[in-house]
Amino acid sequence: MESQELLSLCRRRGFLWPAYDIYGGLAGFYDYGPLGASLKHNIEAHWRRLYVFDEGLQELVCPLIAPEPVFKASGHLDAFADMYVECKGCGESHRADHLAEGLVDNPEAISEEELGRILDEKAVKCPLCKGDLTAPRRFNLMFKTAIGAGSAKPGYMRPETAQGMFVNFSQIYRHGREKLPVGAVQLGRAFRNEISPRQGLVRLREFHQMEAEIFFHPERKTWPRYDGVKSHVLPLAPNGAAVTDMSLEDAVASKTIINEALAYFMWLTYRFALDIGLNPKRIRFRQHERNEMAHYAADCWDLEAETAYGWVELVGIADRGCYDVQAHLRHSGADLTAFERFEQPREITREVISPRFDVMGKLFKGDTKALAEKLIEMAPDAVRGKDEVAIEVNGDSFTVPSSCYEIIDRTEKASGEKFVPHVIEPSYGVDRILYAVLEHAYSMKDEYVTLSLEGLVAPFKAGVFPLMSRDGLDEVAQELHESLMSNGIAAHYDESGSIGRRYARMDEVGTPCCVTVDYRTMEDGTVTLRNRDTKEQVRLSRNEVVETVRKIAEGTHRSPSDALDGMKVV
């Protein structure tokens, strides 16, 4: 199918449309209409149910604007950039690496100068107007702003929700009563100032993420529920190879997947994908090859879905080592470590910062004691290799040169040890997932569209119609509609047009069933229930409608154990 057919249905029926069209539109921005907002809400609610309710992770809601030091530490300020060229004719900007595709092996990985030389050599022109292009320039993809009036601070719209969890590690750890593993999630917006956004919902400048950051002891990367699911099978495409079905335990034993925790969150992702109605024949896990993975990542897998745009990454699940927490520890000087108590006290040797009181005394006089105390509290990694360190005491700022302290090994009887936790990160792109769900649900027969959405995510769980809008049929149907709604079940009441047209309108927006009140209802209290996918109708008592539709609304995989059963046969 073409994405255009689906996107036109989406606009017509109020799922989604390009934003700001009365002002000529703005590339990379979409509006969700009432049906799209509901579908998105249902996808997010199920994710929250799995990650927060079932797995016990802590939900945070952090700001979208962050100050510069956060992205200095995370690496986004220096490295989150693409190269672009502008057309001297029409003024349009293009991704320079995209224009060089096929001309050089790895256009993303070479320098501006090198890329400029290649585009020049091959006389590459503007793909829109054949005009000449400027030399490639590097462009940071964060939206920048300024915080405050007057001498404002630079701020950036977050490019991912993740940093909010990393900077709050100590809060998360404390709230989890200082035990590992512990994890947090965020659902919300993120921003990338794409140079030339295309492909509808797949490449947006403003998008929605659901991310989890789960913190582990470096040597114990497993998850309490792993044993219950390890025999389940996932479709894995490891390290450039074709897809093969493999159980979690075989994948971990053969080192195809690096550890049990990563395998578990891949399983949870797969389960989520099936629950919300992605087609199991059109999804796969593709492992990142060594050269596409960040240098600090130990292993990374993408859940990909087949769509009109090709295979598209919906979810990335990575073992990021200690990179993120370590980076914030080093830049902020805060003690972002976890502590593990030994069963028996042990002699251990660890690095500590040792103030040189003789040097400090001369420099800082009466402030020496307070400054030394602050130094001792700091993590050695926060000062290592620096010429000086800034310390605040009682509201005054001091610059303490490295001659004032040394990093020494200290051996002592310890009841436990401090360490920087490792992170496993499942990162979900909501808009892409929603698009893939729509595409996998879409079918057309005789110019008649059906969206076979799962009950769990469908915007309406039922259509409710009177066969005729008279003779009291309408009143009974309205009562049924209200009893569904007051039970929290989204239903759509419709009395206009032929009954066939009303069924068709509901099929087109993915409503799993329709309830019709007819003349027999007035005699025996039964109504018809029509199944969207089989088009079959059954009669049932009007008193059974709420419970029947509730089951449909809860989806096929209601409880974790149902889901396990469902997955064994995949």
Place this chain on the structure above:
Amino acid sequence: MESQELLSLCRRRGFLWPAYDIYGGLAGFYDYGPLGASLKHNIEAHWRRLYVFDEGLQELVCPLIAPEPVFKASGHLDAFADMYVECKGCGESHRADHLAEGLVDNPEAISEEELGRILDEKAVKCPLCKGDLTAPRRFNLMFKTAIGAGSAKPGYMRPETAQGMFVNFSQIYRHGREKLPVGAVQLGRAFRNEISPRQGLVRLREFHQMEAEIFFHPERKTWPRYDGVKSHVLPLAPNGAAVTDMSLEDAVASKTIINEALAYFMWLTYRFALDIGLNPKRIRFRQHERNEMAHYAADCWDLEAETAYGWVELVGIADRGCYDVQAHLRHSGADLTAFERFEQPREITREVISPRFDVMGKLFKGDTKALAEKLIEMAPDAVRGKDEVAIEVNGDSFTVPSSCYEIIDRTEKASGEKFVPHVIEPSYGVDRILYAVLEHAYSMKDEYVTLSLEGLVAPFKAGVFPLMSRDGLDEVAQELHESLMSNGIAAHYDESGSIGRRYARMDEVGTPCCVTVDYRTMEDGTVTLRNRDTKEQVRLSRNEVVETVRKIAEGTHRSPSDALDGMKVV
């Protein structure tokens, strides 16, 4: 009480804390921790239940970044500004009008020059360091950014969610099958680059809104459910007067509230406030006085709550006339009108744009026909008073001078008429509401805090404890905990510390009840259920726990009709 005590509890127990504290903090930004995120989620879910499920309004999700024309039309670009001064000593920025309070009658309403003269005259200094101040400057409160690489477009973080609904009026109207009233809602972030944010959650630079925009025929501002609630009583402080209890119908009849629709949404706001646990003795509706209301607004009421910061606006409910839709119609040229069919066709006279083909022919030659067709489609208000109008035809842009057309009256037999809809806007500030809910729920006795949160919004609906973590008590308690969770009821399992300490921990975070498994449970299958507010305990069968806690979780006012009953006695 002091807000500090509550905010310190909030940080300690994971409700919320100032953001980015490992980097020294950032004024005006907060993080919600797991309990705060849950409380916020529950407040939003109830609002969605009332506005989307019960009232049938359409939920939209629009981008946070918008291009400049949107805010040119809305007036924010020109008028959404405060005046600030900077301290020449410490560099801190201050609101200039705040410094002039008490020195002049209405410091917000005077010019920069006038304000500068007054501050000078009275020798006002920096409140922090007594340093000299710069002259006042005007500062637009929108966060600005740039969209795209190279020749980027200016963009702004939305200062309210409302504009997304106004620019999408045609989509909303069509989705509502072209009938009025019709309405849309948005829940989400908004941004104001406050000059000097203080007061914790009450004045944030990044905050959360829940807004509804309901579109009416200008002469029919009522709501289908109005009659069912018109005898209910609201605490009204009209036009500077003291609070008096008045029924909706009396308020409308005496023109205290301008129309039935506005009265209905004030009622809905009051109901919402009681449902989520605001103290009826500490909330009131205060009417805007004529000089504080926007010039286009016909009437405006704030729901205010008494807090440690004084009486704080939580919700604003305004009749905004046709201002918003009209502004976007005029700036975009799009036909943002509604159409009402007459019962009988009528002769009506209306303004239309009439192209002057003689003038146009000379200027535009072969493009005249296409341009004239576009002109005829435009709304007269979109061109009135302009010297020229920009029109696009087949991808080419033309500037058509006003000599090419005239606005004339045309009388014709019409089946109906077009008009710009009027808007009633209930606008809720989530963070302030959440703060007021916490404050109204807070009480301290003997250094022991209880948060008496409504079950509907409480982060945990129940604590579940084994009396001892042995002899199988812990297993039974864990099973109970899981059966609550798998029914979607948030519960907290705790087996550490004395039972008294565990109760206290739950009281402190507002958990309405605690279920304890003791030795008698093993004999007769009963558990204790303790009430947070009365501290009373009852025994019930463990099989009744899920349904009992579910009722508590649904709150006192479960269905609309229960809520009505509850409100009659207020």
